[in-house]
Amino acid sequence: xxxxxxxxxxxxxxxxxxxxxxxxxxxxxxxxxxxxxxxxxxxxxxxxxxxxxxxxxxxxxxxxxxxxxxxxxxxxxxxxxxxxxxxxxxxxxxxxxxxxxxxxxxxxxxxxxxxxxxxxxxxxxxxxxxxxxxxxxxxxxxxxxxxxxxxxxxxxxxxxxxxxxxxxxxxxxxxxxxxxxxxxxxxxxxxxxxxxxxxxxxxxxxxxxxxxxxxxxxxxxxxxxxxxxxxxxxxxxxxxxxxxxxxxxxxxxxxxxxxxxxxxxxxxxxxxxxxxxxxxxxxxxxxxxxxxxxxxxxxxxxxxxxxxxxxxxxxxxxxxxxxxxxxxxxxxxxxxxxxxxxxxxxxxxxxxxxxxxxxxxxxxxxxxxxxxxxxxxxxxxxxxxxxxxxxxxxxxxxxxxxxxxxxxx
Amino acid sequence: xxxxxxxxxxxxxxxxxxxxxxxxxxxxxxxxxxxxxxxxxxxxxxxxxxxxxxxxxxxxxxxxxxxxxxxxxxxxxxxxxxxxxxxxxxxxxxxxxxxxxxxxxxxxxxxxxxxxxxxxxxxxxxxxxxxxxxxxxxxxxxxxxxxxxxxxxxxxxxxxxxxxxxxxxxxxxxxxxxxxxxxxxxxxxxxxxxxxxxxxxxxxxxxxxxxxxxxxxxxxxxxxxxxxxxxxxxxxxxxxxxxxxxxxxxxxxxxxxxxxxxxxxxxxxxxxxxxxxxxxxxxxxxxxxxxxxxxxxxxxxxxxxxxxxxxxxxxxxxxxxxxxxxxxxxxxxxxxxxxxxxxxxxxxxxxxxxxxxxxxxxxxxxxxxxxxxxxxxxxxxxxxxxxxxxxxxxx
Numbered sequence: 157x158x159x160x161x162x163x164x165x166x167x168x169x170x171x172x173x174x175x176x177x178x179x180x181x182x183x184x185x186x187x188x189x190x191x192x193x194x195x196x197x198x199x200x201x202x203x204x205x206x207x208x209x210x211x212x213x214x215x216x217x218x219x220x221x222x223x224x225x226x227x228x229x230x231x232x233x234x235x236x237x238x239x240x241x242x243x244x245x246x247x248x249x250x251x252x253x254x255x256x257x258x259x260x261x262x263x264x265x266x267x268x269x270x271x272x273x274x275x276x277x278x279x280x281x282x283x284x285x286x287x288x289x290x291x292x293x294x295x296x297x298x299x300x301x302x303x304x305x306x307x308x309x310x311x312x313x314x315x316x317x318x319x320x321x322x323x324x325x326x327x328x329x330x331x332x333x334x335x336x337x338x339x340x341x342x343x344x345x346x347x348x349x350x351x352x353x354x355x356x357x358x359x360x361x362x363x364x365x366x367x368x369x370x371x372x373x374x375x376x377x378x379x380x381x382x383x384x385x386x387x388x389x390x391x392x393x394x395x396x397x398x399x400x401x402x403x404x405x406x407x408x409x410x411x412x413x414x415x416x417x418x419x420x421x422x423x424x425x426x427x428x429x430x431x432x433x434x435x436x437x438x439x440x441x442x443x444x445x446x447x448x449x450x451x452x453x454x455x456x457x458x459x460x461x462x463x464x465x466x467x468x469x470x471x472x473x474x475x476x477x478x479x480x481x482x483x484x485x486x487x488x489x490x491x492x493x494x495x496x497x498x499x500x501x502x503x504x505x506x507x508x509x510x511x512x513x514x515x516x517x518x519x520x521x522x523x524x525x526x527x528x529x530x531x532x533x534x535x536x537x538x539x540x541x542x543x544x545x546x547x548x549x550x551x552x553x554x555x556x557x558x559x560x561x562x563x564x565x
Numbered sequence: 566x567x568x569x570x571x572x573x574x575x576x577x578x579x580x581x582x583x584x585x586x587x588x589x590x591x592x593x594x595x596x597x598x599x600x601x602x603x604x605x606x607x608x609x610x611x612x613x614x615x616x617x618x619x620x621x622x623x624x625x626x627x628x629x630x631x632x633x634x635x636x637x638x639x640x641x642x643x644x645x646x647x648x649x650x651x652x653x654x655x656x657x658x659x660x661x662x663x664x665x666x667x668x669x670x671x672x673x674x675x676x677x678x679x680x681x682x683x684x685x686x687x688x689x690x691x692x693x694x695x696x697x698x699x700x701x702x703x704x705x706x707x708x709x710x711x712x713x714x715x716x717x718x719x720x721x722x723x724x725x726x727x728x729x730x731x732x733x734x735x736x737x738x739x740x741x742x743x744x745x746x747x748x749x750x751x752x753x754x755x756x757x758x759x760x761x762x763x764x765x766x767x768x769x770x771x772x773x774x775x776x777x778x779x780x781x782x783x784x785x786x787x788x789x790x791x792x793x794x795x796x797x798x799x800x801x802x803x804x805x806x807x808x809x810x811x812x813x814x815x816x817x818x819x820x821x822x823x824x825x826x827x828x829x830x831x832x833x834x835x836x837x838x839x840x841x842x843x844x845x846x847x848x849x850x851x852x853x854x855x856x857x858x859x860x861x862x863x864x865x866x867x868x869x870x871x872x873x874x875x876x877x878x879x880x881x882x883x884x885x886x887x888x889x890x891x892x893x894x895x896x897x898x899x900x901x902x903x904x905x906x907x908x909x910x911x912x913x914x915x916x917x918x919x920x921x922x923x924x925x926x927x928x929x930x931x932x933x934x935x936x937x938x939x940x941x942x943x944x945x946x947x948x949x950x951x952x953x954x955x956x957x958x959x960x
Contacts, residue, residue, distance in 0.1 A: 178853040185846050258624075259818045262802035269820075330816050331809035362814045363626070446594055450847050453587045454854035460583070461861040518835070 158489070165490040169497075172462065176494075179458055182451040183498025183541060184505055187534055189447050191506035192513070194533050195524045197440075200346045201422055202529065206285040207350060211384045213282065214391060215421035216241060216377040217349065220428050221403075222410040229426040231255055232413070233373030234358065234365035240401055246390040247379035251279035254361075254374045256352045259330040261315070268314050270329045273352035274361050282380045283350065290323040290338035293357055301359040305334035309342050310521070311353040329354055330362075344521040349376050349421070371404045371411075379415060391415050448541075455545035463487060463553045471558055480554035487553060491546030492539065499538035506534075570890055574897075584858060585898040591851040592902035592933050598844040599925035599932075600909075604917060605766040605837060614723075614760030614769065615665070616699040617822035619655075619796070622664050623788040623808060625815040634779045641782050644811055648788070651804065653796040658697040659777060661689040662786045665698075665762045666825035675751075675773070676742045677730050685726070686762075686772040689781055694774070695757065697791045705737040705755030708776040717752040723759040723772040741773075751775075764829040766837075848936065855940040859891060863944045871953045880949030887948050891941040892934070899930055 169176045204210050219236065220229040237252050244250075253275040261268050280292035285306075293304045305327060307315075316322050326333045334356065343351045358365055365373070381390045394415035403411060412428045414420075423432030463470075470483060503526070510524045574581055629640045641659065648657055663669045663686065675685045694700070695707050703724060712719045717740060727736045736753045743749040751773070759769035777785070792800070801819060808817045863870070870883055906926050910919035 175857055178857050181853060182850050185850070189843060189846070257816065257818075258820070259816055260801075260805055262798065262805060265797075265799045265802060267798050267801055267819075272816075331806070362816060446597075447843055447847070450587065450590050450594065451850050453583065453590060454850050457583050457587060457854050457858050460580075461858055464865075465861070 161486050161489045162493060164486070165493045168462070168466070168490065169494065172465070175458055175462055179455060179494055180498045180501060182454050183495050183538075184502035186447055186451045186541070187499055187502030187537060188505040188509055190444065190537055191502065191526065191530055191534050192509050192524070193440075193443070195506075195510060195526055195530045198527065198529055199344070199522060199524055201419055203344075203347075204418075205341070206283045206343060207378065207418070208284045209282060209380060210418045212381045212387055213418070214247075214379045214381070214387060214394070214415035215349070215418060216379065216394070216413065216415050217421045218424050218426050219371055219411065219413040220426065221371070221408040222412075222428075223408040228372060229428075230372040232375050232377070233368060233370050234375050235369055236371045236373070237375055237377045238366070240397060241377055241379070241394070244379070244390070244393050244397060246381055246386055246393050248382050249278040249282050249380040250276075251282040251378040251380070252276045252358070252375055253279050253349075253355075253377075254358070255349070255376065257374070261327075261329045263315060270311070270353050271351070272329060272354040272356055274356050274358035274365075276358055278380075279378070282378050285343075286341040288339045288341060289321055290336070292338055292355075298357040298359050301357065303332065303334045303360055304337045304357065305329075306338040306340060306355040307336055308340055308353050312336075312339050327354070332360075334360075342521040344519060344523075346519060346522055452541065452544055455541070456548055459491065459545055459549040460552060463549045467556060467560075470553060470556055471560075474556075474558045484550040484554050487550040488543065488546045491550075492542035495538045495542035495545075498541075499534060502538075503531075503534060567889075567893070570886070570893055574890060574893060580862075581894055584855070585894055587851060587854060588895055588898035588933060588937070589902050591847060591936075592899055592929055593905065594847055595844065595929040595932055596902070596906045596925055598840055599928045600917070600922060601837065601840060603921050603925045603928070605833065607921060608761070608766050608768050611761065611769070612758065613765070614700065614758045617665065617826055619792050619794055620698060620822045621790045621792060621801075622820045622822060622825070623790060624786055624818045624820070625788070625808065625812055626786055629812070629814075637782050638779055644808075647807060647811065648790065648804070651800070651807075653793050653800045654804075655791040655793060656693050656697045657788055657790045658694040659691050659782065659785050660694060660787050660789060661687075661781075661784075663688060663762070664787050664789060665760065666764060666822060666829045674744050676744065677739070682726075682729060682771060684771060686770055688772060688774045689777050689785075690774055691777045694789070697789045698760070699791075700760065701758040703756045703758055704735070705753070707755055707757070708774075712754070712776050713778075715752065717750045719754045719776060720751045721755040721757055721774040722753055723757055723769065723774075725759040725769050726771045726773060727756050729771060764826060764833060766830060766833040848932070852936050852940055855891075855937060856943070859887070859941050859944045860947070863887060863948045866948075867951060870948050870951050871955070874951065874953035883951075884945035884949040887945040888938065888941045891937050895933055895937040899933060903930070 207213060216237070217231060218229060219232050220227060234252065234254075237250070242250050254273055256271040256273045259270050259272060261270050277293070277295040277298050280294075285292070288309060290306075292306055293302070297304055307322075307327060311327075312322050315327055316325065322336050322339060325336050327336050328334075334354070340355075345351045365375075379390055379394075381387050391414075394413075398411065398413055401411075403409065416424065420433055423436045425432040425435065473483065507526060510526065514523055629637065631637050631640070645657065645659075648654055661671060663671050671687045672684050673687055674681055674683050676682070692708050692710070695702060704727075705721070707721060708719060720741070722730075722736060722741075730736070730741070731739065736756050739753045740750045741753065743751060757774070759772065761767060761769045762772075763770075790804075805817065805819055808819075809815075873883060873886075874880075903926060906922070906929075909915070909917075910922040
């Protein structure tokens with residue numbers, strides 16, 4: 157039976173080539189846009205290099221202080237993280253790192269822009285960077301304030317050129333020479349809390365972070381729990397700590413900071429009243445509606461036209477005893493075949509589009525790809541489309557009176 | 566005649582309903598895209614307000630810690646002389662961290678005649694700022710040494726602020742208060758051309774400049790340097806060494822405004838390009854859909870058209886009837902669409918000026934009409950070519 161429907165569907169598609177083209181165009185293009193969007197989102201928030209332990213991690217990225225005269229919100233100070241957050245019992249490790257900042261270095265009269273980041277030792281235990289050579293600095297080296305650095309693959313190429321090994325060589329950044337002890341695989345800049353070109357021990361910074369007692373500063377932290385089950389306890393302990401600690405000054409009367417999952421911390425707006433998650437979700441939903449509603453309407457329109465054209469066929473089948481259900485079923489199958497075909501074209505188009513986007517290097521180190529998640533979502537969207545644009549026309553068709561249907565021709 | 570056409574449309578309301586919904590949605594989508602495009606274009610047309618081509622920004626931090634203001638001044642004065650002495654440097658200025666083409670902002674509220682203005686950008690800069698940036702002074706003057714003794718704090722405002730606060734009147738000499746504070750009055754001494762600090766496609770925004778005082782140097786973190794056109798990376802390396810050796814405890818970075826402009830523009834351009842591609846795709850989609858449906862409708866109505874031809878209607882009359890019909894359909898959906906669209910300027914959503922919304926609306930309406938007209942042109946011609954004898958014979 158199914159084979160029969162398939163044959164009919166192909167025959168119908170070939171009869172009115174213009175309509176087939178319109179339908180396929182709509183489906184494939186919409187799918188392309190959605191696939192590129194998914195692959196982008198999947199890469200930006202779904203890719204867990206280098207923090208593969210996300211399921212048992214919580215991220216601390218913001219502190220907001222409210223007072224009568226206004227509010228200030230920012231990343232946190234080293235003092236706050238090392239003094240208050242490190243006193244928590246549940247986290248087994250607390251990785252602290254500064255937000256990346258820029259400086260220059262000049263090699264052979266060529267300028268290289270460098271982003272650097274300071275970290276503590278736990279950071280390297282939590283993050284699983286892929287080391288191409290060497291290894292991370294340890295607690296001992298940090299305490300000694302050794303001028304050592306872990307650099308990224310890109311930095312290695314930009315600074316040293318194409319040479320096999322750079323461990324032990326010196327790199328100059330910000331007018332200071334550091335000994336390279338490790339090279340790691342690139343992190344895309346979209347993982348902005350983990351990205352950097354050069355990673356340095358926090359003790360070698362020109363500013364002594366351990367001195368100040370302010371709460372706001374340029375640091376973020378990752379807390380690692382023993383197991384995923386401990387995460388809620390860790391979150392509660394953090395909240396309890398926030399209620400306990402004193403205000404930074406009497407200008408403020410309220411303080412907010414949360415230990416959040418990766419996704420929440422990623423889109424954190426730094427404002428307690430407007431959640432980044434809501435904003436991002438709203439934007440995505442509006443965009444998806446925008447690109448799907450119109451083609452769907454279009455498809456419904458075309459499908460009605462198509463089906464009504466075949467009223468004589470419907471009339472004959474009805475006259476010979478086919479129930480409305482069978483007919484609806486047949487048309488839905490036909491429509492899903494059409495959408496799947498469009499989906500296939502869309503997939504090819506998306507693949508091409510992604511190659512083009514990758515070749516432009518719009519965002520450093522961000523390489524988009526179609527993986528199973530993206531593929532699955534594409535398939536789901538296809539079915540949804542097929543059903544959505546097939547149900548209404550099929551329903552209208554099934555209402556058709558045998559006599560009218562036959563007479564129309 | 567229109568009454569008759571309405572009747573025809575009404576008789577097929579079920580069929581036309583979907584078509585109209587589609588037109589309505591495409592209108593709303595186009596309205597959104599055009600609003601954005603018009604907004605960006607509107608900003609793009611305005612002058613940049615300064616020359617960024619040969620200006621570099623030096624960022625530093627934590628350079629010199631001292632309690633004594635005098636030694637602080639001496640420290641930075643020596644630095645200024647050192648940089649200025651380089652033949653490639655034309656001028657330089659120490660200023661607050663909200664330099665052009667960064668995401669850094671320092672905003673506050675000012676009050677003038679009890680009217681409040683939010684999102685006022687506060688810039689702090691020294692006397693050589695306009696020379697470094699080649700800014701245009703439209704009225705009054707920039708700061709100089711005589712401003713130290715002024716009773717009310719002297720400020721320079723940008724032309725956008727002038728327009729908002731004083732309209733066509735003179736700005737120089739007026740008093741503005743900082744927030745609600747009656748004691749903190751600021752006197753306008755000059756007006757400069759607004760500079761588009763957020764790139765070519767973003768509005769300049771309200772802005773006022775304050776003169777840097779001796780304490781400002783404690784928290785300043787930026788130096789703007791105008792270099793000669795020939796300045797190269799070798800010179801930049803030398804400049805960098807000079808700075809890094811002088812400010813031993815500081816992290817120094819040199820950036821070029823040209824590069825920063827490119828990257829900040831990119832943040833507005835990319836969404837604009839994506840939206841335009843999506844918009845074009847949707848328009849093609851709708852056009853194809855309309856075309857298909859209209860074409861099919863005409864084939865369905867062969868009998869009716871044949872009859873009209875038989876009783877004497879010319880081919881032109883038949884094709885224009887079909888075009889009129891689709892135009893009326895478009896008009897009906899545009900009326901509904903405009904009802905929604907007009908809420909944006911009325912309710913002042915997103916704080917854009919009404920002119921932008923209205924031009925976007927007109928553009929979207931024009932676009933839809935053109936689209937519908939073009940799509941019904943061919944089916945209309947086809948209908949005109951129907952021979953009454955053939956059509957009636959089929960019936």
